[in-house]
Amino acid sequence: MEFQFWPLIERIFRAVPSGKGSKILEIGCGAGDIMQYLKNRGYNVIGLEKEERAIETARKRGVEVFQIEGTDIQAVPGIDRKKFNCIYMHRVMEDPVMSEYDAVQLSSSIARAVKKGKHIFVSTANGIIHTKGFYTNPNLEIVSDETFGFSSVGKILTVKRT
Numbered sequence: 001m002e003f004q005f006w007p008l009i010e011r012i013f014r015a016v017p018s019g020k021g022s023k024i025l026e027i028g029c030g031a032g033d034i035m036q037y038l039k040n041r042g043y044n045v046i047g048l049e050k051e052e053r054a055i056e057t058a059r060k061r062g063v064e065v066f067q068i069e070g071t072d073i074q075a076v077p078g079i080d081r082k083k084f085n086c087i088y089m090h091r092v093m094e095d096p097v098m099s100e101y102d103a104v105q106l107s108s109s110i111a112r113a114v115k116k117g118k119h120i121f122v123s124t125a126n127g128i129i130h131t132k133g134f135y136t137n138p139n140l141e142i143v144s145d146e147t148f149g150f151s152s153v154g155k156i157l158t159v160k161r162t
Helices: 003-015 033-039 052-060 100-113 132-136
Strands: 019-027 043-049 064-067 084-090 114-124 140-148 154-161
Touching: 003 033, 003 084, 003 114, 003 154, 019 033, 019 100, 033 043, 043 052, 052 064, 084 100, 100 114, 100 140
Parallel strands: 019 043, 019 084, 043 064, 084 114
Antiparallel strands: 114 154, 140 154
C-alpha cells in the first residue's frame, strides 16, 4: 500500500468501525487498492469508477464496483437508495476535468448519499483541491482541512453531514 494512502486510511479506521453494518463508498476507486485493503479488514466497501479497465481489475480482486458517469451518485444502479457510513475519494477533486460546477454537483450528491452525522474524506496527493462545493453546501460541515506528506504536500478535507 502506497504511503500517500495512509493518512486517508487512518481517518477511515477512526471514523468507521469495521463490520457488516458499516457501508463505505469510494468514489474514483481505480483498480480497487484501498477497497481491497479495507475489505480484507472487515469493511463493507463499494466503489464507483469511470474507467472500464480499472473496473475490470477491481472486480477481479473481488471488490464491488459500479461504473459512474458524471457526478450524480444516486443515478448509478445499485447505489441509488443506499446510505453510507463514510464516503471517501482520493485524487478525484484534483482531476483537471473537474470544474467548480462539477465539484458543487458532486458535493450535493455526496450529501444525499452519506448518513447524517457521518464523514466524507477528500484526499489529494498534491494539495490542490476544489473545495467550493463543500464550503457552500448547507448540509455539509467542514471538520478539518489538513496537509500531510514529506516530499510532496497532500491534503485531506474532512466533511461531516449535518
